[in-house]
Amino acid sequence: MNRKRNALISVMAALLSGLLVYGIYMLQLRQVKFQETVDVVAPVRFVAAGERLTNELLGVKQIAKASYSDEMLLAADGLEGMEVVVPLGANEPLLRWKVDKFRLLPSKSQSTFGIPRDYVLSVSNGIRAGDKVMVYASGDTVASERLFDEAVTVASVKTAGNMEIDDAKNSSLMSMASGDKEAMYASRRDAIGMIDYINLNLTEAQWLQLDALCKGGKSKVVIAYSPESLDVGSAVPAGEVP
Template sequence: MGNKRNMWISLTAAVLSATLVYGLYQLQRLQMQRQDTVTVIVPGRFIAAGEVIKEEDLGTVQLPYSAYTPEMVTEAVEALGMETVMPLGLGEPMLDWKLNYHNLQPRLSESTFQIPREYIRSISNGIRAGDRVAIYASGEEGVSGRVFRETVVVASVKSSGNMEVDSPEKSHLLSMAEGNMDGMYAARREANAMIEYLNLNLTEQQWLTIDELCTGGATKLVVAYSPESFNRFHAIDERSDGEQ
């Protein structure tokens, strides 16, 4: 009886020991897997070119370090509010060069329209490509007022020589890309050419509204720089400082 009991005790101990060893092996294996992978940001859906990325558009995947490259986005904050330069597929790692801050491309529902000069009464000379502007109607009594509640994005501003209005020394867009806010505003101050041609990213309905207002000539547009442009890039600058 004693030998049988000792046999069962030995067998139970062996099973428990094997279970413990297997559990430790699995734990070590899991830890090694975690150490050998990196979390990257991916689209949670197909995102077309020109869309602005929102929090609900993002997901994550684990990639082995051997598949990771430095241009992959690893933090959601790096993508939020950015505009896609090209389409992004569901589940593909986001690459930073496929995103930009400047919103120069029209979004999915927009096109870039050149506003005829005869439609414009005045343009703020501080406006540059990538800015957000407010559009006002100026004309007969009852017509004057803000045309759109929302601001719209400037795709480009050009002089009478069809040249982009900017600093001759350094583009304000280059300063923005470098996160150099002082350089961006210095470029604005140094640019002194008059704006002759204005291109805006508009929906079809927005363009038709402008065309209907201004076709007769009695009503013209006043294009004003919006503080939303500064607030947006100032927030980006603060975010960049916080990451350093």
């Protein structure tokens, strides 16, 4: 009986020893994983919103591989000339959504369409390039309703003299990038000129829908400013961790 009990105790002790060794191994493995590092792109100094990046502004920061996320950039290739959407701290890992380059250009699925003046019933006079707008249908042949489900981007707004509308001393785009709502409001108040031409970034389907509605002359569109203009974002491709 004692032999069986001693054998059982020996087996249990061996199992506990094995579990202890395995636990220590896993802890060491986790520690090694945290000690592994990866190089990510980071600014060498504070960078204000609206400032454009140069190669001299960008450096490399080592972080634990376990702290890496897909939003972080591994190489500075293609970042020169990018506009900073929000302020960046020195040595802060650069996230792809914090920079943008062509905010006023259409995406791959879009084109920039000049909306004919006789297609427009009204347009909010506070609209500026880079804003998001909602487009509504209005007319005798259709029920008044929102034409597109989502807001669309304004590529440019111009006067009859082909001049871009904005405040030359305090750009609305710069104020928007800095998140300064007061300065953005002031720049819109100080900007001079009535909107005669407006260009929107639309998909082909959106343009065809708008054109089919308005080309007969019985229906027009109303273009209204959207609060989505205050949202920022970007799409700079991120790399893969080696």
